[in-house]
Amino acid sequence: MPLKDKHAFASIRRLGRGLRRGDYTSLELTEFFLDRLERLGPKFNAVATVTGDLARREARRADTELAAGCDLGPLHGIPYGAKDLLATRGIPTSWGAAPMKDRVIDADATVIVKLRKAGAVLVAKLAMVEIAGGLGYKQSDASFTGAGLNPWDTGRWSGGSSSGPGSAVGAGLVPFAIGSETWGSIMNPAGFCGITGLRPTYGRVSRHGAMALSWTMDKLGPMGRTADDCGLVLAAISGHDDADATSVDKHLEWTKPEKPKPKPTLAVVTDCDKHVQKAVRKNFRKSLEKLEKFCQVGEVTLPDLPYEDVAGTLISCEMAAAFEGLVTSGDVWQMTAPEDRWGAHAAMMIPARDYINAMRIRPKIQVALDQLFDGVDALVTPTLATVAYPNDQSFSEYRRGHHASRIGGAGNAAGIPGITVPNGFGEGKMPTGLHLVGRAWSETTLLAIAAEYQDRTDWHEKHPDV
Amino acid sequence: MTVDPNAPYNETRPSISLTNNPVRLYSPLTQPLTHLSTHRLQQTMTPYSTPDPVNRREFARTLAAATAATAATAATAATAVETNADDQTPKKTGKPDPKKATKPDPEPPPTAALLLETIRQRYPDKRLDQQDVLQGLYTDLRGDLARSRRLSSFPLENADEPGFLFAAYRSDP
Numbered sequence: 316m317p318l319k320d321k322h323a324f325a326s327i328r329r330l331g332r333g334l335r336r337g338d339y340t341s342l343e344l345t346e347f348f349l350d351r352l353e354r355l356g357p358k359f360n361a362v363a364t365v366t367g368d369l370a371r372r373e374a375r376r377a378d379t380e381l382a383a384g385c386d387l388g389p390l391h392g393i394p395y396g397a398k399d400l401l402a403t404r405g406i407p408t409s410w411g412a413a414p415m416k417d418r419v420i421d422a423d424a425t426v427i428v429k430l431r432k433a434g435a436v437l438v439a440k441l442a443m444v445e446i447a448g449g450l451g452y453k454q455s456d457a458s459f460t461g462a463g464l465n466p467w468d469t470g471r472w473s474g475g476s477s478s479g480p481g482s483a484v485g486a487g488l489v490p491f492a493i494g495s496e497t498w499g500s501i502m503n504p505a506g507f508c509g510i511t512g513l514r515p516t517y518g519r520v521s522r523h524g525a526m527a528l529s530w531t532m533d534k535l536g537p538m539g540r541t542a543d544d545c546g547l548v549l550a551a552i553s554g555h556d557d558a559d560a561t562s563v564d565k566h567l568e569w570t571k572p573e574k575p576k577p578k579p580t581l582a583v584v585t586d587c588d589k590h591v592q593k594a595v596r597k598n599f600r601k602s603l604e605k606l607e608k609f610c611q612v613g614e615v616t617l618p619d620l621p622y623e624d625v626a627g628t629l630i631s632c633e634m635a636a637a638f639e640g641l642v643t644s645g646d647v648w649q650m651t652a653p654e655d656r657w658g659a660h661a662a663m664m665i666p667a668r669d670y671i672n673a674m675r676i677r678p679k680i681q682v683a684l685d686q687l688f689d690g691v692d693a694l695v696t697p698t699l700a701t702v703a704y705p706n707d708q709s710f711s712e713y714r715r716g717h718h719a720s721r722i723g724g725a726g727n728a729a730g731i732p733g734i735t736v737p738n739g740f741g742e743g744k745m746p747t748g749l750h751l752v753g754r755a756w757s758e759t760t761l762l763a764i765a766a767e768y769q770d771r772t773d774w775h776e777k778h779p780d781v
Numbered sequence: 782m783t784v785d786p787n788a789p790y791n792e793t794r795p796s797i798s799l800t801n802n803p804v805r806l807y808s809p810l811t812q813p814l815t816h817l818s819t820h821r822l823q824q825t826m827t828p829y830s831t832p833d834p835v836n837r838r839e840f841a842r843t844l845a846a847a848t849a850a851t852a853a854t855a856a857t858a859a860t861a862v863e864t865n866a867d868d869q870t871p872k873k874t875g876k877p878d879p880k881k882a883t884k885p886d887p888e889p890p891p892t893a894a895l896l897l898e899t900i901r902q903r904y905p906d907k908r909l910d911q912q913d914v915l916q917g918l919y920t921d922l923r924g925d926l927a928r929s930r931r932l933s934s935f936p937l938e939n940a941d942e943p944g945f946l947f948a949a950y951r952s953d954p
Contacts, residue, residue, distance in 0.1 A: 621931055624928050658917075664922065668933075
């Protein structure tokens with residue numbers, strides 16, 4: 316069966332069924348996505364490296380194994396892309412930064428190894444904002460691969476810092492991708508590109524082999540077409556890893572689309588849609604109507620704590636320690652975004668007292684948020700205040716007067732999970748998103764609610780005409 | 782090593798009153814922690830937002846003032862050194878110079894300007910001296926200082942430990 320556009324936007328389970336039915340082989344599926352990556356990747360600046368040789372080897376092996384009756388599970392033979400901050404043996408790992416664009420790290424990140432063991436096929440290292448945005452970029456052109464361009468409108472940004480995973484999944488260049496989030500880097504591109512993105516609980520997924528921006532804030536997570544896809548991928552990559560002391564022995568099970576418990580309780584964060592674009596608010600309220608069909612929906616007010624100051628201080632200080640060498644070597648002056656060339660300098664001056672105070676306030680944030688989940692299965696807000704920003708404006712210029720709920724900073728400071736699913740279209744026919752946040756280790760609940768929402772809507776089936 | 786983020790932080794670590802448990806203090810406090818402001822904290826609503834950027838004129842004025850003040854301070858210090866050196870030899874006494882007596886001490890430069898100068902010394906690079914880079918850096922530094930003040934104003938008890946866990950390491954079981 317010839318592979319068509321519809322396969323580019325198919326879910327993992329659907330692709331897997333076709334593979335096992337013999338409609339196509341993993342190699343054919345891989346060639347199909349390699350062709351799209353080569354042909355369409357440059358249109359969106361989505362790709363750092365196409366890993367053709369490796370992909371063909373892995374696909375042939377998957378075909379051999381499947382033909383021999385050795386089925387490694389739902390990801391077996393399915394192509395995917397990885398944000399270019401994950402180390403891959405023999406393939407450049409650039410971290411999105413010009414001074415490192417040809418650098419090869421002679422090791423595979425744990426996530427890459429786990430996906431290989433699950434039979435998945437790595438077809439591309441995907442573009443990203445330089446140093447995962449840690450240098451303070453203020454506009455979209457902040458990577459040696461160029462500005463991440465949105466598959467719904469290339470005049471707009473794909474989001475960041477997982478810009479490539481966002482646009483590559485959104486444009487049907489890969490069925491799923493691995494992104495990373497320190498503060499917003501999965502939720503933002505997933506929301507802007509109209510895909511599903513999951514930020515796991517801190518410690519759920521090993522970061523071994525991933526670029527460290529902030530040791531106490533970094534998380535790796537799946538970006539895909541559906542909540543079910545994200546569940547399948549998270550199940551493959553979660554669990555303890557001796558090489559990452561922060562990874563926890565909590566493996567997530569996700570073998571079939573889970574049904575949420577009867578009438579889960581959701582709480583809308585007070586005023587979360589007050590300062591968002593009109594269409595974002597309208598779509599959010601329509602989403603609440605859908606959710607009310609199978610959930611109890613209440614309202615909750617976030618405690619007034621300095622979430623953003625804590626998260627910002629932790630990231631700035633850890634980034635300063637991790638990347639001082641970039642400053643002292645002078646390599647930082649090769650960064651693409653002018654503001655990224657000097658963005659690290661100020662962080663070098665933050666006193667240890669501020670870092671420690673942020674760390675002292677952090678447990679209070681964790682406890683306060685955990686108490687908020689007493690009797691509540693998930694908090695719900697719009698994912699972002701606006702649709703994707705136009706590339707010819709600075710971020711602050713376009714979003715002036717708009718801001719989303721503080722749950723983004725709060726959730727990342729606390730290390731709790733979140734998921735975004737597409738929920739409609741706003742200004743310029745650009746996607747908008749619905750954001751669910753749960754208590755630590757509640758990914759199964761979040762995925763189940765999101766999957767049920769997607770069962771009742773078709774926003775996740777919409778895709779751009781690329 | 783695994784870290785269990787579900788572990789409660791405060792249930793087993795009750796807050797300790799500073800006045801009743803002075804032994805827990807590593808250094809004496811000069812004032813009780815109640816002096817800490819509990820006013821509503823100023824929040825930034827967007828990640829990595831910086832305070833209002835300084836306009837070019839304001840920035841140029843600040844830097845000029847800071848440079849002048851730094852120079853004046855340095856000159857004063859240098860004079861003091863010279864004076865001290867001179868003190869070793871007998872000097873004529875006379876009436877104090879009225880001009881010197883009425884000259885006010887120079888205002889100390891803004892902290893952000895001092896930090897900017899520290900950056901220029903620690904990470905010397907002529908590209909740092911471009912006007913737009915200096916201005917951006919100065920804005921960032923002011924933002925960091927404002928954030929620092931907000932963090933310091935958060936009411937913390939002495940018993941509020943940092944949220945990082947550390948354990949002794951040995952490689953064998």
